[in-house]
Structures are given as structure tokens and as C-alpha cells.
Amino acid sequence: MSLDKAAVRAIAELARIEVADEELDHLAGELSGILHFVEQLAEVDTNGVAPMSSVADLTLPMRKDEVTDGGQVAAVLANAPAADDGFFTVPKVVE
Template identity: 85%
Template sequence: MSLDKAAVRAIAELARIEVRDEELDHLAGELSGILHFVEQLAEVNTDGVPPMSSVADLTLPMRADVVTDGGQFAAVLANAPDGVIEDQGGFFTVPKVVE
């Protein structure tokens, strides 16, 4: 599969990474090269092989329904890039969203 500029732009959009127009050609070439490389898997017969999403031969461990965390808004907000605690009452902020 070779990707064209439009496809690269769509992927970048989905991944929320700004890509300048002049980068598109180069990226399209690079990503197409990678896809070409991984497409050799097509030659492997995988009929009846179940996909392997984890090597851990376990089932999901569960925890008890007990409150053990939280109550730490200062720690949660400590790294916020928009300096939130003093002036904005304990919220993270983003540019205004219009629904």
C-alpha cells in the first residue's frame, strides 16, 4: 500500500499531529516504505490462528470495591501547563470548546 499526500494528511489529522504541506511528500514516501516492509506478512498463512494480544497466560485480576485513591487535587494539578490552582479553582483548562 502506497500512501499519497491526502492519506498522510488524514492520518496526521487522526493522530492530531500538525504536518506542514511541504513535509507531506517526504512522509508519504517514508510511511509507504514502512508499509511495504511490513506487508511481507501477507505471505504467512495464518488461517485458523487466533490473534495474540498478550503473552501473559493469565486472566484479568480484579480488585475489591474500596476507595483507596483520590483526594489529591493539588498533586493531580501540580504539572498542569496552564497554572490552574490559584486563579482557576482547581480545573484543567483548554481552549474554549463549542459543542
């Protein structure tokens, strides 16, 4: 699969990364090269093979449904680039 500029622009949009128009060609080449490399997997017969999402042969454990932590507003907000009155702040989303 070769990606064109429009495809790269769409991927960047999905990934929420701003990409300048003049970078699109270069990125299209790089990403296409990577896709070409990984596409050799097509030659492997995987009929009847179940996808492996984890090597840990574990059932995810359940714990009691109770609060174990919380009430740390100041610690949670301490690293926020912008916070006000106990909340994270964002650019205005409603006109």
C-alpha cells in the same frame, strides 16, 4: 500499499499532529516504505491462528470495588500547563 499526500494528511489529523504541507511528500514516502516492509506478513498462512494480544497467560484480576486513592487535586494539577480553581483549563470550546 502506497500512501498519497491526502492519506498522510488524514492520518496526521487522526493522530492530532500538525504536519506542514511541504512535509507531506517526504512523509508519504517514508510511511509507504514502512508499510511495504511490513506487508511481507501477507505471505504467512495464519488460517485458524488466534490473534495474540498478550504473552501473559493471565486472567485480568478483579479487586474489591472500593476507593484506594484519590483526593489529591493539588498533586494531579501540579504538572498542568494551565489550571484554575482546581480544574485543568483548555481553549474556549463554546462560543
